[in-house]
Structure formats: structure tokens, C-alpha cells
Amino acid sequence: MGMRKVAIVGAGMTKFMRRAHETGKELSWQAAKIALDSCELTLDDIGCVVMGTAPDAFDNIHMKGDYLGDGAGAWRKPYIRGFVGGGTGVFVADQAWYHVASGLFDTCLVVAEEKMSSAMPHPQGNFITCWDMFTESPLGPSLLWFFAWEMNRYMHAHGITEREIAMVSVKNKKNAMDHPAAQLPAEITVEDVLNSEVMAWPVKRLDVSPTSDGAVALVYAAEHVAKRITDKPVWIEGVGWCLDTIYVGQRDLYYPKYVEYAARQAYDMAGIKEPSKEIDIAEPYDPFDYKELHNAEGLLLCGKGEAPKLLADGVTQRTGRQPWCPSGGALGVGNAIAATGLMKVAELFWQLRGEAGKRQVPGRPKKGVAQAWGDEMQVGSVIVLGV
Amino acid sequence: MSEKIKELPGTPLSEKDIIEKKVLFTEWHPEFMWAWDTGIGYGRYFAELKKGRIIGTRCNKCRRVLLPARYFCEWCFRPVDEWVYLEDTGTVNTFSIAYTDWLARRIKEPRIPALIEIDGSGGVGIMHVLDEVDPKEVKIGMRVKAVWEPEEEREGAITDIKYWKPLKEV
Numbered sequence: 001m002g003m004r005k006v007a008i009v010g011a012g013m014t015k016f017m018r019r020a021h022e023t024g025k026e027l028s029w030q031a032a033k034i035a036l037d038s039c040e041l042t043l044d045d046i047g048c049v050v051m052g053t054a055p056d057a058f059d060n061i062h063m064k065g066d067y068l069g070d071g072a073g074a075w076r077k078p079y080i081r082g083f084v085g086g087g088t089g090v091f092v093a094d095q096a097w098y099h100v101a102s103g104l105f106d107t108c109l110v111v112a113e114e115k116m117s118s119a120m121p122h123p124q125g126n127f128i129t130c131w132d133m134f135t136e137s138p139l140g141p142s143l144l145w146f147f148a149w150e151m152n153r154y155m156h157a158h159g160i161t162e163r164e165i166a167m168v169s170v171k172n173k174k175n176a177m178d179h180p181a182a183q184l185p186a187e188i189t190v191e192d193v194l195n196s197e198v199m200a201w202p203v204k205r206l207d208v209s210p211t212s213d214g215a216v217a218l219v220y221a222a223e224h225v226a227k228r229i230t231d232k233p234v235w236i237e238g239v240g241w242c243l244d245t246i247y248v249g250q251r252d253l254y255y256p257k258y259v260e261y262a263a264r265q266a267y268d269m270a271g272i273k274e275p276s277k278e279i280d281i282a283e284p285y286d287p288f289d290y291k292e293l294h295n296a297e298g299l300l301l302c303g304k305g306e307a308p309k310l311l312a313d314g315v316t317q318r319t320g321r322q323p324w325c326p327s328g329g330a331l332g333v334g335n336a337i338a339a340t341g342l343m344k345v346a347e348l349f350w351q352l353r354g355e356a357g358k359r360q361v362p363g364r365p366k367k368g369v370a371q372a373w374g375d376e377m378q379v380g381s382v383i384v385l386g387v
Numbered sequence: 388m389s390e391k392i393k394e395l396p397g398t399p400l401s402e403k404d405i406i407e408k409k410v411l412f413t414e415w416h417p418e419f420m421w422a423w424d425t426g427i428g429y430g431r432y433f434a435e436l437k438k439g440r441i442i443g444t445r446c447n448k449c450r451r452v453l454l455p456a457r458y459f460c461e462w463c464f465r466p467v468d469e470w471v472y473l474e475d476t477g478t479v480n481t482f483s484i485a486y487t488d489w490l491a492r493r494i495k496e497p498r499i500p501a502l503i504e505i506d507g508s509g510g511v512g513i514m515h516v517l518d519e520v521d522p523k524e525v526k527i528g529m530r531v532k533a534v535w536e537p538e539e540e541r542e543g544a545i546t547d548i549k550y551w552k553p554l555k556e557v
Binding site: 011012013014015016017018019020021022027030031034038060120121122124125127128133134135136138139140141142144145148149150152153156179180181197198199200201202203213214245247248249250253350353355356357358 | 388389390391392395396397398399400401402404405410414415417421423425429433454455461480481482483484485486487488489490491497498500501502503504511512513514515516522527544545546
């Protein structure tokens with residue numbers, strides 16, 4: 001394709017928490033500084049900056065990309081803010097890739113931040129500004145309606161039970177016990193999930209990830225630079241993204257076709273023919289427990305409706321054949337929207353370098369896929385990393 | 388997180404810190420107003436709702452009904468060909484039983500938001516709510532009919548349909 005090879009050479013993040021004392025700028029700076037320090041670079045070594053942050057509605061800061069720019073080290077540099085709602089975290093990882101792969105820049109700092117807590121009394125309410133103002137918002141929808149519709153449709157299409165899905169929440173919150181940045185690590189049971197309060201059936205409280213504040217940053221470098229910085233570069237082997245129709249009644253919610261399109265773009269680029277066999281670790285986006293399964297199917301890690309079986313068989317546990325969300329995911333680490341997507345990419349980086357500590361997936365994993373999802377529930381962004 | 392990174396930044400606050408004003412923060416309670424123009428597609432769609440009718444548009448190239456009615460076909464990227472009246476009956480494609488409102492507050496009587504495939508559209512759904520039904524009785528595939536606001540109270544809005552109720556077919 002005439003593109004240069006691009007590596008991730010550094011990563012950093014803040015704690016994820018329900019409410020941070022720090023401003024969004026400060027969180028961004030904290031994550032970016034750790035990422036730069038981790039590869040012994042300074043801001044002067046950075047050619048361009050890519051920033052990800054999700055709806056302006058959370059903070060009511062218009063042009064939030066500009067506002068957060070100094071925290072991301074962006075001022076007086078080529079800078080762009082990417083934004084596709086919940087899909088942002090992996091979308092900016094893709095976007096940063098083409099800044100370097102194109103030959104325009106040798107290095108790129110990519111920062112993803114979210115500060116949801118500013119919205120009072122609860123960030124949930126601010127999603128009302130995201131729907132169609134004519135045909136949707138007047139009905140008073142909550143975000144949960146959309147997830148509940150999709151979860152219901154997914155269960156209906158394949159005869160999947162709430163019990164099977166609850167296992168995802170149990171697994172991910174347990175995985176998060178080993179993540180020092182995690183907001184909601186816990187040892188819970190399937191019964192706990194099933195008995196938690198119903199918010200919008202079939203969605204119950206423990207099916208849902210928390211709202212969070214936090215930031216994550218990565219440093220990218222072109223091949224010739226990466227090799228001078230580290231002897232353990234993690235290569236970006238494939239990127240893909242896709243946006244489907246915003247008319248929710250115009251597609252069947254049981255399957256995320258747009259995630260499949262994004263995944264196929266990334267796999268084709270990475271030369272991956274059989275993702276179910278060739279991928280060692282996956283970080284599908286899991287803002288709700290069923291979403292891990294739904295997204296994993298879109299990522300072609302198994303056939304349609306087959307994800308619950310892999311989960312039940314232990315395949316997706318951290319010690320299984322293909323761990324899903326070994327980080328603890330959005331359900332366990334927290335869901336600082338844009339930052340969570342980039343946290344998943346950072347997790348692959350640490351796992352593929354063998355630096356994940358107590359979370360380390362055994363067997364020296366070599367290939368990983370991370371994915372985020374969102375906007376109006378119709379955006380998929382995918383990245384494939386390898387060593 | 389890498390095992391090489393020893394100290395994690397970030398200072399968690401609790402809800403109490405805010406409620407009891409233990410930390411400094413700045414509040415803002417703005418009052419803004421917008422008036423959104425309905426445009427060509429939605430304009431006619433809402434005008435017809437005011438008359439108690441559901442209308443869509445058809446693209447003869449991809450042979451598809453567009454609902455809510457629209458002015459151009461986004462797949463073929465050309466103007467739509469005609470307006471088509473649809474039924475005010477349909478089939479539940481999926482639904483939820485919501486115990487929280489849009490601000491995440493608990494509500495006593497649950498609402499039943501649903502995607503309803505409108506008869507005559509070839510399976511295209513719209514988002515709305517069900518009522519006059521026991522939540523336990525709602526099923527995917529259930530047949531439903533629109534319950535309209537009285538004619539004099541309709542405003543040309545999606546809420547001119549009050550809700551959808553089970554359709555007893557003869």
C-alpha cells in the first residue's frame with residue numbers, strides 16, 4: 001500500500017474513577033507525560049498530536065478538542081481531534097496510525113480523555129442531546145433503551161439467555177482485580193448480576209459499565225525511529241473503521257455488520273485470514289456485558305450467536321485459548337468513553353510486550369485486536385497489533 | 388497498566404465531596420433555546436402525522452421505503468421518487484421495559500420503548516413506546532396499532548402518536 005510501518009513505543013494512563021478532582025486537561029497531561037516518560041521521549045520529539053474525547057455534552061465545553069489541547073501537548077503542533085462517540089478510543093488509534101504511516105510525521109502522541117462527571121446529576125441525561133431531535137428525543141429516551149433493544153434482539157435471534165450473558169460481567173470485573181487503574185474490580189457471581197436491579201429490561205445494573213473520568217496516551221513512531229527508541233516495538237498491523245445508518249429501525253440490531261466491515265478492513269491489511277485462530281488476545285468493547293459477545297461476533301472471532309459458548313467453555317478467560325478483555329474491560333476498569341477504547345489498545349501493547357504483570361496472558365501472545373463501538377450505536381473501530 | 392509504571396496519577400472524589408461542598412467547583416445552570424427546522428422530508432412526515440397518517444418515501448432504484456420520510460436516498464445518493472402512505476399498524480421488532488427515565492432516575496410505572504416495523508414499509512422500524520399492555524405480555528413479533536392524540540391536540544410531532552397498543556386482529 002506504500003505505507004510506512006508504524007510502532008507503538010510508549011503508553012500511559014491515569015486511574016479510572018467516578019469523579020476525578022483533576023480537570024480534563026490535567027488528566028490528559030498526566031497520561032501523556034507517563035507515555036512519553038515510558039519511552040524516554042520529550043514533547044520536542046513529537047511531530048503531531050491526535051486527541052480523542054467523546055460528546056461535548058458531558059462537559060458542555062464546545063470545541064473541547066481545542067480546550068484540552070495543552071493537556072495533550074498539542075499547542076503549536078499539527079493537531080486533530082477525532083470523535084465518533086464510544087468508538088473514539090480506537091478510532092483515534094487508527095487516525096494516529098495514518099499520520100505516521102503516510103510519511104507526514106515520524107512520531108505522534110495520541111491522547112484520549114473523558115470527564116463524564118461534570119454532567120449533573122448524572123451523565124446519562126446528557127445523551128438526550130445525541131438523538132434525533134425530531135423523531136427520538138421528544139419520546140424521552142435514555143441510552144439504556146438502545147442497549148436494551150439490541151440485547152433483546154441479540155438474545156431473541158439466537159436463543160441466548162441473560163444468564164449466559166452475565167458471565168461476561170463476572171469475568172471482566174474479576175480480570176480488573178489485577179488492574180491498578182480499575183474503578184470497579186470485583187468478585188461477583190452470575191446470580192449477583194441476575195439479581196441486580198433492573199434498569200431497562202433486559203439490562204440490569206451489573207450488566208452495565210460505570211461512568212468514569214480518566215485518560216490514556218500512546219506514543220507512535222515510524223519504523224526507523226521506533227528501532228532507535230525501543231527493542232520491543234509493538235507494530236500496528238491493521239486498522240479499520242466503519243459507520244452505519246443512524247436510523248435505528250433501518251437495520252437489524254442482532255448483529256453489528258459495521259464492526260465486521262471495520263474488522264475485515266483491518267484483517268485484510270494485517271494479512272489475517274482466520275481471526276478466530278490467528279488472534280491471541282482480543283479487547284472487544286464491553287460497555288455492557290452482551291456487547292463483548294456481540295462485538296466479538298462482529299470481529300469474526302466466532303460465528304454469529306456462538307460467543308456465549310466460547311465464554312461458557314472458558315476459551316475467553318485470561319488463561320483460555322483466546323482471552324477477551326484480559327484488562328478487565330469497560331465493565332471492570334471503567335468506561336471513560338474515549339479513554340476506554342485507547343485503554344484497550346494500551347492493554348494489547350503491554351500484553352504483547354509481556355509487561356502486563358498480574359494480568360499477563362500466558363504463552364507469549366503475538367497478535368491482538370482491539371475494538372470500540374458507539375456514536376449512535378452504529379460505529380465500529382478496529383486495530384490489530386502484533387510483535 | 389504496565390508493571391514498569393509504579394505510580395498512577397488521578398485523585399478520586401466522592402459524591403459526598405460535591406454534595407457537602409468539601410471541594411471547590413463551579414456550577415452553571417444555563418437556559419438556552421433552539422428551534423430546529425423540520426426540512427423537506429420530515430416536514431411532510433410531521434404534517435401527515437398531524438392528520439393521523441404515517442407517510443414514508445420510496446426510492447425506486449433500491450426499491451426501499453425510507454422511514455421516517457426523507458428527501459434523498461442515502462444509499463443511491465439521489466432524490467427519492469415518491470411519497471407512500473403506510474399503515475398505522477406494525478410488528479414489535481424489539482423492546483425494553485424501562486424502570487429509569489432519561490436522567491437515570493427510577494420511575495414507578497415502567498415505560499415500554501420499542502422498535503416497531505411499520506406495515507407497508509417492508510420491515511422498516513421506528514422508535515416509539517407501547518402502552519395499554521402488561522409488560523409481561525409484550526413479545527417480539529407482537530402486532531400493535533397506533534393510539535393517536537385527539538385531532539385538535541396534534542402538533543405535527545412524533546408525539547402525535549401517544550403510544551402503540553396490542554392489535555387484536557379479526
